[in-house]
Amino acid sequence: MVGKIIEIIVLLLGLLITAAIVVKIPLDSYNAHKDYLAQVEEQMKENEQAAIKPVLESLTVELKEGVKYYANDLADAKVEHFTVTANYVKGEESYTEPVEEGKFTVSTPDDFYARGGDITITYRGVSVKITVELVPVVIETLEVVESPYTVEYAQGTTFDASGMVIQAVYNDGSTKILASDAYSVDTTTALG
Helix, strand or coil: CHHHHHHHHHHHHHHHHHHHHHHHHHHHHHHHHHHHHHHHHHHHHHHHHHHCCCEEEEEEEEECCCCCCECCCCCCCCHHHEEEEEEEEECCEEEEEEECCCCCEEECCCCHHHHCEEEEEEECCEEEEEEECCECCCEEEEEEEECCCCCCCCCCCECCCCCCEEEEEECCCCEEECCHHHCCCCCCCECC
16 A cells, blocks of 8 residues: 555656646746747837937037137138037937038128128038128227337427337237328327
8 A cells, every 4th residue: 555655646746747847848938939029029129219310400500719700801601610510300319419520511692701691501401590790890909010210208308209100900810000190199298
């Protein structure tokens, strides 16, 4: 009888082990297949995202610091005067990217040099305009470039401007020697 019980126990253990193996193999296979499908789905999403091309929505344009155009008939807008940023949308994501000099074009009206106006910046078929008013050219300082003939005076005498040459320095960086009738010098007040 003990032998029968041992036989039954061994048979039950064999059935239990067989059942565990029969369940484990398909379960492992199912889990591996499920993981594989998840990886394939993730890869497909990544491929779809990579396939979405970014769309250039707009441009942001600024004059670089210190760039000014003067009303001196020399105003000339150049690529290196601007900072251009491209504004993209890719799917639901938005991002910006600086545009290198030489990758965008700058165009102005024919009379921009004298009147200013709209400057058009174009990059990859997208354009933006900025309006520029020319800065009036004005004298910033006067400089004595040649001293007058007389540079030492006795007390009580008056200033003699003979031989003195005055140069005007303008805000656009240009200079001009002034004719003596273009400025006035006090030659009547006694020097003290």
